Amino acid sequence: MPKGAQVTMRVVLDTEFSEERFAAARAQGGRLHYIAAATALPVADTLVDASLRAAWPLNVPGFHRVILDDAVTLDLLVGALDAVLPQLSARVDAFHLHTAVTPPLARTLARLAVQGATLHARAPDEALVWALTAAGFACRLGSAAGSVLAEDFAPDIIAVYRSRKPQVAPPEPVRRAVIIGAGVAGSSAAHRLCARGWQVTLIERHAQPAQEASGNLAGIFMPLLSKDDNIPTRLSRAAYLFALREWRRMGGAGKVFMGDDCGVLQLARDAKHAKIQQDVLAQWAYPQEYARWADAQEASALIGAATPHGGWLFAQGGWARPSSLCEAMLAACGERLQRLFCNEAQELQRVGDEWQVHGPDGAILAAAPTVILASGASAGNIAQAAELPLSRLRGQVTHLPVDPAAPAAAVPATPAAEVLPATIAPAVSVPRASPAPRPPVLPLVVCREAYVTPPSGGIVCAGATYDNDDDPALRASSQLENLTRLAEIIPGEEVAALAHSAPLAGRVGFRCAAPDRLPLAGALPDYLNSGRIEFLPEVPRHAGLHCLLGYASRGLIWAPLMAELLVSQLEHTPPPLEAALVDALDPGRFLLKQRRREQ
Structure with a gap:
C-alpha cells in the first residue's frame, strides 16, 4: 500500500485478547483498528510476535494505544468489561464475544455497532440470544468456519446488527491542516497527522521549533500517582506510557533525540508523606517498571547524599530536550510537512469551507479546512480563542x-543544529581563591x-x-x-x-495552564454563539478549528497522546482514551461550567 494511501479501516472489538485472533485479523491486510478488553494483560514474554512484544504495555488499568505501523493500531482496555466498554467510543464492524452478556452490555455493543456489524459468540445460550436480540442483533446458530474464529467458536452464535434508527456515517475529512505553533504540542500534532496522510502547514514565529515554553534544555517525563486514582493520575498514566511507546518507535531517547530514560526519583517530603507514598504503591500494586518504592538507604545511594526518607522510583522516566524531540518529529513528517517559520499568525477568517490564517500585515499565510492552535498562552491573541481561561x-x-x-x-554545549533562545544566559567565570x-x-x-x-x-x-x-x-x-x-x-x-x-x-x-491544570485537546468552543447549555455535546464549536493547549509543566508527556486524540477526532476513529478522560480534556468544558453557573 503506498504511503499515505487512504483505505477503509476495519474496527474489531474482542472481549478477550488473543494474539492468534489479532494476528489473523492483521494478516487480512488493509487498515486495522483492533480493540481488545482484558482484566489483566498477558506477560509480554509469552507473546510470539516480536514487534508486538516490543510495544507491549505494562499491566496497569486504563486504555493503552499501541501503534504498530501506519496501518495497524491495537487498543488494549485493561479493566472489568462492564467498566471499560461503557467508556469506549467506536464504530465497530466486527465483535468477538467471549463472555456472558447482560442486557446493559448488549445495549453497549449495539451503541458501538455500525449497521451490518457482525458478532460471533460462544456456544448457544438462551439469555445471550435474548439480550442480543433485544438490543437489535439478528441472531442465528451457525459455524465460524472460514473466519478467524473457526477454532474458538464451534458451534456458535452469529449475529448481525440491524439498527432501528438510520445511521449517518461521519464525513470523510479533507486531509489538509494548518498548525499554529511548533513546540511539542504542534510538532506532535504534525507528526501524527502526516503519519495519517495529511498535508500539514506548520506556522511558527521563530526560526526554529520549540523556542517558547518548549525551549528548556531538559524536560522531565514521569507520571502522577494518587490514592484515589483520580482523573489527572489516570490521564498522566495513559499519556506517559503512550509517550514512551511512541518515542521507542521513533528510535528512542538518546538516539533519535537528546534525552535519557535514566529514571526519576520523587522523594518524600517528610515521614508522613513517605507513608502516603508507600500506601499508594501497596494499594495499586503497580509493576516494578512503572513505579516502586526506594527506601531511604537506596535513595541516599542514588543521590550520593544522606536523605531521611525514600520515594517513588519511576524506572522508565527521565529527561528529554524538547527542541531535539520536536526536530526529530518534524523530520519524520517528510514531504507532507510545509514549514512556515519566521511567520506570526495573528488572525483567522472563515471563508467558505476553509480557514484563512493572516499575518501581521493582513497577508494570507495559509488556508485549510482544519486549523489547530498549538501556540501556548499566545493562542489567546487569536480572537476565536480569546475567551479560553488560560494563564501564563x-x-x-x-x-x-x-x-x-x-x-x-562552552556553556552550555549544544548540537550545531540547535539554536537556543536568547533568554539563556551563559555562565560567567568568577575568579576564586578556592575551588x-x-x-x-x-x-x-x-x-x-x-x-x-x-x-x-x-x-x-x-x-x-x-x-x-x-x-x-x-x-x-x-x-x-x-x-x-x-x-x-x-x-x-x-x-x-x-x-x-x-x-x-x-x-x-x-x-x-488551564484552571484545572489539565490540557485542552479538541474542537474550539464558540463563546459568541452559545445559549443555554447543559451537556458537552451541546457546546457550539467553530467548525474546523481545534486546539492543543494548556500543557503547563507536563508538555513532554501530554503532547503525543493529545495529538493522537485530536487526530482520532478529525478522522472519526476510536479515541485512545476512555470517554470520561476525553470529556475532561474538552476545550468546551469551561464554557459549559460558565453557562451552568449563569442558569
Whole structure:
C-alpha cells in the first residue's frame, strides 16, 4: 500500500485478547483498528510476535494505544468489561464475544455497532440470544468456519446488527491542516497527522521549533500517582506510557533525540508523606517498571547524599530536550510537512469551507479546512480563542555548569543544529581563591518541590519557579529559590554553597495552564454563539478549528497522546482514551461550567 494511501479501516472489538485472533485479523491486510478488553494483560514474554512484544504495555488499568505501523493500531482496555466498554467510543464492524452478556452490555455493543456489524459468540445460550436480540442483533446458530474464529467458536452464535434508527456515517475529512505553533504540542500534532496522510502547514514565529515554553534544555517525563486514582493520575498514566511507546518507535531517547530514560526519583517530603507514598504503591500494586518504592538507604545511594526518607522510583522516566524531540518529529513528517517559520499568525477568517490564517500585515499565510492552535498562552491573541481561561505562568530554570571554571563559550554545549533562545544566559567565570562549588552529578532525575537533572552538555538543570508575572529576564531571586530547594533535596555543604556562589545562568519560559491544570485537546468552543447549555455535546464549536493547549509543566508527556486524540477526532476513529478522560480534556468544558453557573 503506498504511503499515505487512504483505505477503509476495519474496527474489531474482542472481549478477550488473543494474539492468534489479532494476528489473523492483521494478516487480512488493509487498515486495522483492533480493540481488545482484558482484566489483566498477558506477560509480554509469552507473546510470539516480536514487534508486538516490543510495544507491549505494562499491566496497569486504563486504555493503552499501541501503534504498530501506519496501518495497524491495537487498543488494549485493561479493566472489568462492564467498566471499560461503557467508556469506549467506536464504530465497530466486527465483535468477538467471549463472555456472558447482560442486557446493559448488549445495549453497549449495539451503541458501538455500525449497521451490518457482525458478532460471533460462544456456544448457544438462551439469555445471550435474548439480550442480543433485544438490543437489535439478528441472531442465528451457525459455524465460524472460514473466519478467524473457526477454532474458538464451534458451534456458535452469529449475529448481525440491524439498527432501528438510520445511521449517518461521519464525513470523510479533507486531509489538509494548518498548525499554529511548533513546540511539542504542534510538532506532535504534525507528526501524527502526516503519519495519517495529511498535508500539514506548520506556522511558527521563530526560526526554529520549540523556542517558547518548549525551549528548556531538559524536560522531565514521569507520571502522577494518587490514592484515589483520580482523573489527572489516570490521564498522566495513559499519556506517559503512550509517550514512551511512541518515542521507542521513533528510535528512542538518546538516539533519535537528546534525552535519557535514566529514571526519576520523587522523594518524600517528610515521614508522613513517605507513608502516603508507600500506601499508594501497596494499594495499586503497580509493576516494578512503572513505579516502586526506594527506601531511604537506596535513595541516599542514588543521590550520593544522606536523605531521611525514600520515594517513588519511576524506572522508565527521565529527561528529554524538547527542541531535539520536536526536530526529530518534524523530520519524520517528510514531504507532507510545509514549514512556515519566521511567520506570526495573528488572525483567522472563515471563508467558505476553509480557514484563512493572516499575518501581521493582513497577508494570507495559509488556508485549510482544519486549523489547530498549538501556540501556548499566545493562542489567546487569536480572537476565536480569546475567551479560553488560560494563564501564563513564568518559570525560571537554573543552569549549573559541571565545571564552574569552564570557559563561558562552552556553556552550555549544544548540537550545531540547535539554536537556543536568547533568554539563556551563559555562565560567567568568577575568579576564586578556592575551588567553586560544583552541582550534584546524578545518574537520574531527582525531584520533590523542585527537580534536578543529570548533566547534559556539561550543564545540570535545576528548577523551576512558578511566578505570576511577565518578566522575561533572569532574576537572582528566582535562582536563589531554585538553588535553595535544590539544597533541600540534595543535602550537603557544597550544594548549599551554590545558592550564594553560582553565577546567574538559566532560562525563562512561560507555561500555558488551564484552571484545572489539565490540557485542552479538541474542537474550539464558540463563546459568541452559545445559549443555554447543559451537556458537552451541546457546546457550539467553530467548525474546523481545534486546539492543543494548556500543557503547563507536563508538555513532554501530554503532547503525543493529545495529538493522537485530536487526530482520532478529525478522522472519526476510536479515541485512545476512555470517554470520561476525553470529556475532561474538552476545550468546551469551561464554557459549559460558565453557562451552568449563569442558569
